[in-house]
Amino acid sequence: MVDAREYHERTNHSPERIRSDSFSLNQANKPRPYKVYENLPRRSLPEATRSPDEPALAAIATSNAAPRAGNDPSSLDAQAIHTLCHYATGITKELEIQGRRMRFRAASCTGKLYHIDLYAVTGDIDGLDPGVFHFDPDTGSFDVLRDGDYRGVLARATGNQQAVSDAPVTFVATSEWWRNAWKYRERTYRHAFWDSGTVLANLLAVAHGNDHQAMVVTGFADDPVARLLGIDPAEEAPLELVPVGSGDPTPDPLPVETIDPEEAPLSQNPVEYSLVPDAWRQSRLADGEEAKAWRERFHVSSERAFGRHDSSDAEMVSLDPVDRETASGRPVWSTIERRGSLREYSHDSISSQQFATILDRALRGMPTDCFAAETIDGLVDCYCLVHAVDGIPSGAYQYHPNANVLERLGETDRRTAGHLALDQPVVGDAAANVYLMADIDAIVEAVGNRGYRVAQLEGGIGLGRLYLATYAHRALGGRGFTFYDDLVTEYFSPRAANQTPMTLFALGKSAR
Incomplete structure (x- = not known):
């Protein structure tokens, strides 16, 4: 497996590499910018509200999980879940450009290829039964992957990280590699974090603006999360967890049976760029204990150790x-x-x-x-x-x-x-x-x-x-x-x- 430093070096841009690159885009093979499940039930949640009225400059200016000082955390309901997903990855405007109707997402994405997906793993929320859901930005609805409260699976994968263990909902951000690799090839692994970062910046801003506790969890066992979502990391992989809300302890983990939801092909002839999933695999954590130990390595380091x-x-x-x-x-x-x-x-x-x-x-x-x-x-x-x-x-x-x-x-x-x-x-x-x-x-x-x-x-x-x-x-x-x-x-x-x-x-x- 490729080391992160080697991956970075092999995907560096230089004038010489750009000049010698003969790659051209195959427009006929361009992937669809969202996934379509063909055999899953769907849930429509109450329409996203245009809250919060909190100024954006205040909502983004936080480096901790807590909502604004002195404010009690707000409760989460089905409409809040939809609002968070809509303003993170949903379609926020449609414009006519050169005679074509163009749909634009809430967050920027390299090449407007929109390869980042959001999943919600919920407990019993007002207006929404416990389950594992995929947010479909094309329709604004939620695909139902699993019924039941699977939050304990995520808590165990993180080594019982406090925010995940106490959140009524944890979002999982993933990248479906080919949707970005069509244009950017091996550099897609970098873009996975750039583009999930812009999505999560919005998600955190909306959460904090609505007085919800929210943070990004990067230390978790990867394979159990992928299994829970029914995705194959060779094609789509989990990147980050974002627990939102507090005061709802997770139950013991439910057994996770294998699911293989049928997804419509993204394009006629997807191309595999093996360096991308290989770079992801080399950074996996095996289980919750390893995730906990990895976080501790950060906690005993200083900024000086990071250059x-x-x-x-x-x-x-x-x-x-x-x-x-x-x-x-x-x-x-x-x-x-x-x-x-x-x-x-x-x-x-x-x-x-x-x-x-x-x-x-x-x-x-x-x-x-x-x-x-x-x-x-x-x-x-x-x-x-x-x-x-x-x-x-x-x-x-x-x-x-x-x-x-x-x-x-x-x-x-x-x-x-x-x-x-x-x-x-x-x-x-x-x-x-x-x-x-x-x-x-x-x-x-x-x-x-x-x-x-x-x-x-x-x-x-x-x-x-x-x-x-x-x-x-x-x-x-x-x-x-x-x-x-x-x-x-x-x-x-x-x-x-x-x-x-x-x-x-x-x-x-x-x-x-």
Whole structure:
């Protein structure tokens, strides 16, 4: 099996690899962007509500599982389950583009291929009997995979992790590989965590905005979860668990009989890219005890062990994000519905307070099981290329969230910014580019191959929150991009010489 470090190296983009690549897309073989079960009953739940009215900038600014301070957790019912799924992976708008009716999902996805699915494993919820359900974004209904309360299976798979053991519902995010590999081939394993990250950023925002406890659980035994969902990891695999709510202890695990639900073919001739499921398999955990031990490896480590960088004595630019009272009040639901993927940027500058607020709210750390120790708040560092932000000189910077400062690393220019981003000049047109970067060697050395998942996921959730923080501002937009991995590292060196980019987000004002 391929090591995470080897996988990452083998899927790096470089100018030489891109120039020599003769691959072309087969449009006739393009997979359907959602799955269709042919033999399962369906449940229609009450229509999603447009709550919460909590501002998006407040809802995303949390690094722990608890709802807002001082608020009692809200109860979960069937409508709440539908609302969470709808604003995470559902269809939020339809537009006519060049004579074609296009449907857009709540969260961004590489290539608009939408390979991330959400499953809900529930107890007895008002309006919904216990069961294992698959959310169908095409119809907004739920496919019934199993009847009965199987939450104990997930609790055992996590080593009885507290949030999972106490949640009335736990969502499982998966990737159906071919739906992304059609275009991106072996790089799909990275995209699985980028794209599940944007989905989970929305899910967490809606949950926290509605005062539900919610966090991401990355430490669990993989095969029992796949068996519970009736999926084959060679084709579709579980990525993360998200327990939502509290105060409903799980029962003892039910026996899990094998199911093989019939799924309609995604396309005429699916192509297998074996490196993708192989990279997933090399990071599996065998059982709950191994999952618990893996989390402990995080808890005894420090940020220094993961290759992150503190500030130095270089030139600093202090940032001044707006406070809650004066920040944009655009609600979570409205922000998710407004979110797009900006295609053309003007060279107009954005305000330093807008930029500071976006970074501050989006990059406070994600609520997860493996960052429970006080010494760890993440695996990634943030680097910025600033082109047009009022009061901040153009240049390359490292952003330090705890101090809310930019540390100047050097010069930059728009042409170089576009070159780093896979020679996409539009990236250089943006007001700023935000790279989230991690030391893969140090992470794998400290916590094994599964740590690579967490680093990519943290980049993905950061990307999703950057989308939400940007689109919470009326005049701003943004989009995620890919990049030449090693050129980005070289550009931010010597500071980032040990780190490689996880995700890239470009933000600014529209040219239209």
